[in-house]
Amino acid sequence: MFYENVATECIDDASIPWVPFAPYSSDVLLKYFKLDPIRGESISVLKAPAGTQMPKHHHTGTVIVYTLKGRWKYAEHDWIAGPGSVVFETAGSSHTPVMVPGDDDEVITFNIVQGDLIYLNENDQVIAMENWKTSMERYLAYCEANSLVPKDLTTFAG
Template identity: 65%
Template sequence: MFFENIDTAAINDEDLPWVPFAPYSDEVFIKYLKCDPIRGETITLLKAPAGTVLPKHHHSGTVIVYTIKGGWKYLEHDWISRQGGVVFETAGSSHTPVALPEYGDEIITLNITQGDLLYFDEDDNLVAIENWKSGVQRYLAFCEANDVEPRDITSFAV
């Protein structure tokens, strides 16, 4: 197949459900736009209430985060990403995300994540690995439990 034969596709985020980011949090939600098994990449929206501290995680690949709403930072850094901000995270970096209440009641970010996110507890023990495959599993389980017709989130041809 040649790239000229691949049709352009559009995904409307309102056509996809917000999925709880369980077991980590019942207040944090992920909207899976694409989980790419070829490139090992996920494209997601993340929504969290202000004041939320997410688990520390380590990146095996790069991550690009665009802040749509609110403000957030990593405990390990001094910068703050506010609405319209873009953060580039290098492979091999570790962070603890915090949604900052002084920038509104919630944060919403667009995340393009390559590779695995390794989650650690407070003693730096590995407790979970998140990637495109776990995203598909979480999405399909949510759809089944809530009688939602699943879409093929591994393809842009939805």
């Protein structure tokens, strides 16, 4: 069978640069591990200073967030996610991420995002859209601006 020939890959975290989440924030950084045009999925690590509030957004697909460091929440919910917690976000949900100030000076999460993130203003009007393709554009622009050789993020090949 063909699946038996699919290579298992390992990506070295140090080989992937932290990319600023421009134009939204220069303090929020992303490491893109996989940007899948077939499934419309991105796999990344997000790092943000404690106390940061991200823009409100709407999901067209599901999102899974595993918290590695720090604490965060959604302004619309009572729970707070901390190290070791998993948050599952359903397609069609909207929320405003807030990095909770506390003992850690930053929040780091591992994210698997399917579909689009549609960013909304205070009147719930669309102001931007993010997905695997805009993430790829951001990554390639960062690599070019910093004289880095980009990796093929559409595959898990190291």
